[in-house]
Amino acid sequence: MSGWVKIVGLGPGADSMITPEVTAALAEATDVVGYVPYVNRVAPREGLTRHGSDNREEIRRAEAALDMACEGKRVAVVSSGDPGVFAMAAAVFEALEAGKPAWRALDIQVLPGISAMLAASARAGAPLGHDFCCINLSDNLKPWALIEKRLRLAAIADFAMAFYNPRSTSRPIGFERTLDVLREECEPERVIIFARAVSTPEESIRVVTLGDATPEMADMRTLVIVGSSLTRVIERAAAPLVYTPRSVA
Structure with missing residues (x-):
């Protein structure tokens, strides 16, 4: 053949x-x-x-x-x-x-x-430099209850997290609910990266805290990375660099 x-x-x-x-x-x-x-x-x-x-x-x-x-x-x-x-x-x-x-x-x-998560991570620094997980936030092929369970357990386990398909016109509420779950389990200083259209002329990288994050910061062209409790931001004159240390005390 x-x-x-x-x-x-x-x-x-x-x-x-x-x-x-x-x-x-x-x-x-x-x-x-x-x-x-x-x-x-x-x-x-x-x-x-x-x-x-x-x-x-x-x-x-x-x-x-x-x-x-x-x-x-x-x-x-x-x-x-x-x-x-x-x-x-x-x-x-x-x-x-x-x-x-x-x-x-x-x-x-x-x-x-x-993958988008690796391209976004590289643009921001190395936020996936230690243990991490990847979750598709679309509930088209699985129920929201399962997404919420995985989000909550990943937050409790202190993984860095990469989110695909965070928010669309047909699913405007899911990412708002995601932020609510994260705020129940994580400190407001937790680092979040909104990486939109990475490697295209429309690319934008935005680094905020969980406390300042809003649902409107994400759309279907956005890859969202949530740091672990150890994730650090290096401030500098250029764009900040975000990384998660390779070791845990």
């Missing part, structure tokens, strides 16, 4: 943050499948067909990619950031496990990308 599926990460936004491995896969692909804005990041060329679809069609998108690979096509399934972090890799494997037996014989690879 000559077709293949490569599930690739396009990084947080800048072309310079796409890995050479992903660039090579895209150059070999006959078809690109993904959410419309991500597919549009792949330049059109002769011999390449781009298949954009809605953000909530992950399983159908994955099934279509697997079917095309069975036809001998070389299919790149694209995600922003890293495909294994709240993205298409898991969706492809969900489809694979429940789908056609022939799909399991395909050459399927996951090619990593630079």
